[in-house]
Every structure is written in structure tokens, then in C-alpha cells.
Amino acid sequence: MRVRTGLAGALRAPNALAAMHSYPAPALALTEELNRTALADRTRAMSFQGAPGANSHIAALRYDPDCLPMPCWSFADAIDAVREGRVDRAIIPIENSHNGRVADIHFLLPESGLSITGEHFMPIRHTLMATGPGPFKAAVSHPQALGQCRHWLRANGIMPMEYADTAAAAAKVAEDQDASLAAIAPPLAAELYDLQVIKESIEDNSDNTTRFVVLARAPLDPAEIEGPAMTTFVFEVRNIPAALYKAMGGFATNGVNMTKLESYQDGASFAATRFYCDIVGKPGDPAIDLALEELGFYSKNLRLLGCYPQGLIRS
Numbered sequence: 001m002r003v004r005t006g007l008a009g010a011l012r013a014p015n016a017l018a019a020m021h022s023y024p025a026p027a028l029a030l031t032e033e034l035n036r037t038a039l040a041d042r043t044r045a046m047s048f049q050g051a052p053g054a055n056s057h058i059a060a061l062r063y064d065p066d067c068l069p070m071p072c073w074s075f076a077d078a079i080d081a082v083r084e085g086r087v088d089r090a091i092i093p094i095e096n097s098h099n100g101r102v103a104d105i106h107f108l109l110p111e112s113g114l115s116i117t118g119e120h121f122m123p124i125r126h127t128l129m130a131t132g133p134g135p136f137k138a139a140v141s142h143p144q145a146l147g148q149c150r151h152w153l154r155a156n157g158i159m160p161m162e163y164a165d166t167a168a169a170a171a172k173v174a175e176d177q178d179a180s181l182a183a184i185a186p187p188l189a190a191e192l193y194d195l196q197v198i199k200e201s202i203e204d205n206s207d208n209t210t211r212f213v214v215l216a217r218a219p220l221d222p223a224e225i226e227g228p229a230m231t232t233f234v235f236e237v238r239n240i241p242a243a244l245y246k247a248m249g250g251f252a253t254n255g256v257n258m259t260k261l262e263s264y265q266d267g268a269s270f271a272a273t274r275f276y277c278d279i280v281g282k283p284g285d286p287a288i289d290l291a292l293e294e295l296g297f298y299s300k301n302l303r304l305l306g307c308y309p310q311g312l313i314r315s
Contacts, residue, residue: 022073026193027051027171031071038070038087045070045087046214047078053167053189055124059212060091063120073164079112082215090215091120097209099147105213106234106264106276109305116232116306118214124148126203129170129195130182136198140169141184149184151204158182170195211311219306222282228310229282230259235295235302236274243298244275250294251279254287259314280314282307 023031030052038045046067048056060069070087072078078090093102109116126149130136138159139146146153146160153160163169163183170189173181182198183189190197213232222229237243251258260278281288283304296302 024171024175026174038068042087044068047081047090049075049078050165051168053192093210095211114215115219116213117216119311120212121312124208127187127200128198129190132179136182137180139182142166145184152202222284222307231307232305235299247295247298250291254291256291
């Protein structure tokens with residue numbers, strides 16, 4: 001079971017708000033209302049992927065309680081809203097502590113021309129909700145949420161069914177009024193779509209946490225960042241023996257803490273491997289400058305994706 005596609009690009013049209021018919025009916029009115037409010041004040045607006053009540057909706061409000069969250073159908077739509085100047089910021093989940101990568105930020109961000117200007121870590125609590133007490137044959141939700149609750153679902157004999165996002169799944173359950181169907185979503189979704197909370201905190205791990213990044217058109221000036229900072233970049237090493245080993249040497253010798261290094265293929269040829277990297281520190285710090293200089297010597301290309309304050313202090 002999947003939500004019908006077709007919202008991509010809807011926000012770009014003059015009658016965009018009237019065109020958003022891809023969400024279940026209970027979510028559509030809320031989506032249109034939030035979009036009207038956000039688009040009227042782009043400096044406060046923050047786009048996110050998902051229907052109202054999604055974890056990204058909650059993350060936006062926790063990161064900036066004064067923001068105006070704007071739901072979007074896809075990660076690309078949320079990013080395009082910023083890139084095209086309709087809103088000033090987007091918030092995107094990029095990784096989960098137990099279920100790995102969420103959004104392919106290393107593909108989406110370089111192509112967008114946007115910069116990371118902040119990060120936010122949010123504990124994820126999944127709630128089973130429905131129109132009645134059950135029993136339930138299936139639970140619908142985003143694949144990430146299903147993966148984070150897979151042991152609980154198996155233990156309770158409930159079949160997982162993928163959906164576009166957690167909150168839209170809750171709206172779909174409310175729309176269908178199928179007593180055998182439940183949704184896994186944040187508690188806010190139960191409130192928004194008038195569903196009964198069946199059981200809270202069904203995630204398999206109590207330390208379940210998702211990392212979000214905030215994107216904007218203009219990068220932050222590293223010199224103006226107070227306190228601990230992070231720097232994110234992508235690079236491709238030169239085609240010489242031990243290039244990656246040599247490229248990484250500058251971080252080791254200069255004592256730079258690298259918190260993430262992830263490889264991915266560029267295109268279908270499998271001839272070029274690129275790397276996504278997070279490090280503690282910022283350009284302007286002598287150790288960071290030396291490490292990046294050495295990395296640049298062994299790289300075919302190096303692109304900074306952003307320097308931003310740490311949302312969680314790394315040792």
C-alpha cells in the first residue's frame with residue numbers, strides 16, 4: 001500500500017495549494033493550511049518532507065519553535081522550496097542511530113547548491129495508533145519506522161506495510177476507517193487525525209535517535225560560529241595507489257576527529273567512488289586547514305557542504 005505520487009512540483013505551480021491531492025484527505029487540509037502560512041513568511045518558513053505530524057514536522061518545531069513548518073511530498077521538494085527561494089530553510093533527516101541512512105544527502109545536497117547551516121538530534125518515539133482497539137492485521141508506516149519497530153511487530157504478529165511517511169500513514173488509517181489496520185507514527189499524528197493511541201514507545205531501542213540537518217541557500221561564515229563546530233564535505237580521490245590512505249593522513253597527523261566517512265558510487269560505471277565526510281572543527285582552525293589542504297592534494301575534487309554549530313557535542 002502506497003500513497004499516490006504526484007505532489008512533486010505541485011508547490012511550484014501558481015495554484016499549488018489546490019493541486020496537492022496526493023495526501024490522504026485528513027492530511028490534505030492541514031497541509032494546505034500550513035503551506036499557506038509558511039509561504040506568506042518565507043524568512044520563518046522551514047520546509048520538511050512528510051505530512052503534518054511527521055517526525056520532521058516535530059524536529060522543525062524543536063529546532064526553531066518560532067518557525068513555520070511547510071510539509072512537502074519528497075526530500076527533493078523540500079530542498080527545491082529553499083533552492084527556488086520560496087522558503088529560507090529546510091530540515092532533512094539524514095541518519096538514524098539504529099537504521100542507518102535516511103536521506104541520500106550526499107546526492108541531494110551537492111546537486112542543490114544549498115549549504116548545511118545546522119544540525120538537530122531528536123529521540124524518536126514510535127506510537128501505534130488506530131481507529132479502534134484492534135486486533136490488527138497490519139501496521140502502515142515509513143520504511144524507516146517499520147525497521148525501527150520490526151522486533152515489536154514480529155512479536156505481536158502484525159504485518160508491516162510501507163507508506164510514504166509516518167504521518168501520512170496515520171492520515172490514511174483515519175481515512176479508511178479499517179479496524180484491522182494501524183499506523184506507526186509520532187503521537188502528534190494521533191492528535192491531528194483523531195486516532196486512538198494503542199501503545200506508545202514501540203521502538204525496539206530506547207536510544208533510537210535521528211540526526212537532522214538544516215539547509216539554506218547561503219553558507220555560514222565559519223569565523224562567526226561560536227562554540228564547537230562541524231564541517232561536512234564530499235570528495236573524490238585521485239586514481240593513484242593508496243590515495244584514500246594518503247588523503248586521510250592529514251586528519252590523523254593534525255588530530256582532527258572524523259565522525260563519519262561514507263563511500264558511494266558516482267554513476268553506474270563503478271569507476272569512481274566518492275566519499276561523504278563529517279569532521280569536528282571548522283575552516284580557519286589551523287589543524288582543519290592543514291588537513292583539508294592535504295586532502296585537496298590527493299583529491300580530484302573537494303566540495304564543502306557546510307560548516308555549522310554542533311547540535312550534539314562530540315568528544
